[in-house]
Amino acid sequence: MKELAGKHIVLGLTGGIACYKSAELCRLLIKAGAVVQVVMTSAAEQFITPITMQALSQRPVALSQWDAREANNMAHINLTRQADACLIAPCSADFIAKLAQGRADDLLSLMCLARPIDKVPLLIAPAMNREMWSHPTTRRHLAQVAQDGAVVLGVGCGEQACGESGDGRMLEPQELLDELIALFQPKVLAGQKVLVTAGPTYEAIDPVRGITNLSSGKMGFAIARAAREAGADVTLVAGPVSLASPYGVQRVNVRSASDMLQAVIQRVDDASIFIATAAVADWRAAQASDQKIKKDGSGQTPQLSFVENPDILATVAQSPRGQSRALFCVGFAAESHDLQANAQAKRLRKGVPLLVGNIGPATFGQDDNALLLVDESGAHELARDDKLTLARKLIANIADRIQARG
Numbered sequence: 001m002k003e004l005a006g007k008h009i010v011l012g013l014t015g016g017i018a019c020y021k022s023a024e025l026c027r028l029l030i031k032a033g034a035v036v037q038v039v040m041t042s043a044a045e046q047f048i049t050p051i052t053m054q055a056l057s058q059r060p061v062a063l064s065q066w067d068a069r070e071a072n073n074m075a076h077i078n079l080t081r082q083a084d085a086c087l088i089a090p091c092s093a094d095f096i097a098k099l100a101q102g103r104a105d106d107l108l109s110l111m112c113l114a115r116p117i118d119k120v121p122l123l124i125a126p127a128m129n130r131e132m133w134s135h136p137t138t139r140r141h142l143a144q145v146a147q148d149g150a151v152v153l154g155v156g157c158g159e160q161a162c163g164e165s166g167d168g169r170m171l172e173p174q175e176l177l178d179e180l181i182a183l184f185q186p187k188v189l190a191g192q193k194v195l196v197t198a199g200p201t202y203e204a205i206d207p208v209r210g211i212t213n214l215s216s217g218k219m220g221f222a223i224a225r226a227a228r229e230a231g232a233d234v235t236l237v238a239g240p241v242s243l244a245s246p247y248g249v250q251r252v253n254v255r256s257a258s259d260m261l262q263a264v265i266q267r268v269d270d271a272s273i274f275i276a277t278a279a280v281a282d283w284r285a286a287q288a289s290d291q292k293i294k295k296d297g298s299g300q301t302p303q304l305s306f307v308e309n310p311d312i313l314a315t316v317a318q319s320p321r322g323q324s325r326a327l328f329c330v331g332f333a334a335e336s337h338d339l340q341a342n343a344q345a346k347r348l349r350k351g352v353p354l355l356v357g358n359i360g361p362a363t364f365g366q367d368d369n370a371l372l373l374v375d376e377s378g379a380h381e382l383a384r385d386d387k388l389t390l391a392r393k394l395i396a397n398i399a400d401r402i403q404a405r406g
């Protein structure tokens with residue numbers, strides 16, 4: 001999916017070892033369909049060459065405000081007039097200080113100051129040694145830059161080029177790409193707190209065996225990402241899946257339905273929207289063995305008996321908070337046939353205003369899906385599409401419902 005098609009991004013590089021990651025970032029931006037104009041400070045040129053960035057961005061790199069090849073000799077103005085966003089990655093402590101003070105003694109800082117502040121958002125991806133990152137001067141400058149309207153992205157924590165370990169690493173290229181994509185999504189859930197369950201659950205039979213199902217978690221993870229892109233504060237309670245967490249989403253890993261219920265109960269009082277996408281196992285072994293069940297050679301099979309798991313969605317939806325206007329609950333239904341009738345019956349049984357139906361075997365593990373939104377007035381289809389596009393449509397639909405009920 002060309003997520004940044006038609007977007008013109010100015011990618012600024014300042015001096016820092018993280019410049020090596022900016023080459024990959026540039027490649028990802030181009031692959032996502034963006035037009036990328038690279039601007040480098042002379043310090044950045046110490047870490048990566050403009051030739052590399054030119055080859056990756058497919059455009060000459062802007063380096064100096066004194067470059068007479070620019071027809072009007074005003075590169076600092078021209079660079080941002082067509083831009084949809086400027087991203088400085090890496091953004092050094094020195095450059096943050098410049099931004100905070102409005103200094104403009106090189107092309108990049110001059111360009112940042114001369115950009116139309118209301119039309120062209122400025123994002124900065126700081127990168128520096130952990131002591132520099134936590135220094136009060138840096139903190140003060142960052143606060144100032146944020147107050148002046150820049151989006152200050154986070155930093156990673158871990159090993160640093162200097163050999164120390166801590167906060168201050170530049171975010172990974174994929175995370176920066178995701179942040180840029182998120183920037184362009186409408187903030188329809190700003191101020192909302194969204195709790196999502198996703199993936200299968202695993203119910204142990206003994207220490208090495210259990211029952212689970214084919215849910216991949218992809219739809220729930222896409223919904224968590226879409227909700228965060230829409231400005232919400234998102235917590236994702238995930239069953240055992242190997243998917244990477246969407247950037248900026250708080251993830252809680254659980255295994256069984258009982259663990260998932262507990263994780264949800266602990267957090268739901270804080271949430272304003274609960275979206276239950278998890279394929280929770282309906283039953284668990286009545287008594288899981290604490291030792292591996294062995295064959296005894298007689299050909300006899302173990303006698304397993306099951307008990308029903310708690311219904312997490314129904315428990316939440318039918319609680320006082322679920323019944324109040326403070327929490328909007330959304331359920332999912334994986335069906336194999338009669339989708340609309342089954343989904344409508346399930347919606348009433350669970351006691352939720354909105355239930356999203358899909359055909360289980362057609363979606364589990366796939367990258368695309370089709371959804372049927374069922375509410376008290378009937379059904380509305382979201383046609384087959386990739387899961388992230390569908391998730392964004394669903395989030396927009398939920399936002400409309402929340403706004404309509406006031």
Ligand code: CTP
Nearest residue numbers: 276277278280309310311312313331332333334
């Ligand atoms: N759900 C839940 N806890 C359970 C079972 C289901 O929270 N123990 C939630 C799912 O996350 C989903 C919805 O309820 O949002 C529907 O789940 P599904 O398994 O499709 O429906 P069931 O109620 O189990 O009904 P059936 O298996 O009979 O189709």
